[in-house]
Amino acid sequence: MSAAHPIVRPTLAERRKQETRMDIARTAARLFAEYGTAAVTAEQIASESGVALRTFYRYARTKEESVEPMLAAGAQRWLAEIAAGPHRLPIADEFESAAVRSLKLGDSPDDLEITRGLLQAMETDPALRAIWHRINMEAERDLHRTLASLVGSQADLFQLRVTAAAAAGAIRVALELWAASNGPAEGPNSPADLVVRCMRQLHVAD
Structure with a gap:
């Protein structure tokens, strides 16, 4: 029996870099949501994040x-929730429950409101919208690779590609609908509720 691979944990320096990067992201998102991207400068984001402009550009x-x-x-x-599941293609309920758990484990109510404002700001900002679409395309590719790893050599490549596109698209559409409708953070018309509804509408996996 082969030895288990050791868990590689980030170093203290790496964790601090991740924290700094997320602090900058939250500050920028809050400013964009409040004032619009055109009115906010990199210098302002850096200053309110407590870092030098040179650090911001790193x-x-x-x-x-x-x-x-x-x-x-x-x-x-x-993706982490999906990867931790059984070594087979997840069924629809498993995609849904993984999405709901990831939402509940994630953003605070304040972060959700900032995200709402950011998604609304994208309507008039092509550069910001391009970032959003790139993130979603990368998430779809990562999901495709995760599903292929779970299924193994018996994978139906067509099914995996379509399933990854449908599942990732359902989450994107749900968040955009939620932001546009000013829905609540929890309950009917919340992100979790809309994700489930979108996935069922798109028929993600049987």
Whole structure:
């Protein structure tokens, strides 16, 4: 029997970098949601994050790109939930429950409101919208790879590709609908509720 692979934990320096990157992302997202992207500068984001402008540009090439960690965090939690499941293609209920758990384990009510404002700001900001679509495309590719790993050599490549696209698309659409409708954080028309409804509408897996 082969030895189990040791768990590789991030170093203290790596954790601090991750925390700094997320602090910058939250600050940028809050400012964009409150004032709009056009009115916010990289210098303002850096100042309110408590870092030098030079440090800001080590974490993001543009002010819009700085929000990426915050927008990607939910997808990363969801992928981790899927990857921890049985070594087979998840059924619809498992996709739904993984999405709901990742939402409940994630953003605070304040973060959800910031995310709402950020998604609303994207309607008039092509650069910010491009970041959102890139994050979702990467999440779809990561989900496809995760599903292929779970299924193994018996994978139906067509089914995996379509399932990954439908599942990732359901979450994106749910969050956009929630932001546009000013729905609550919990209960009917919340992100979790809309994710389940979107997945059922799109018929993710049988």
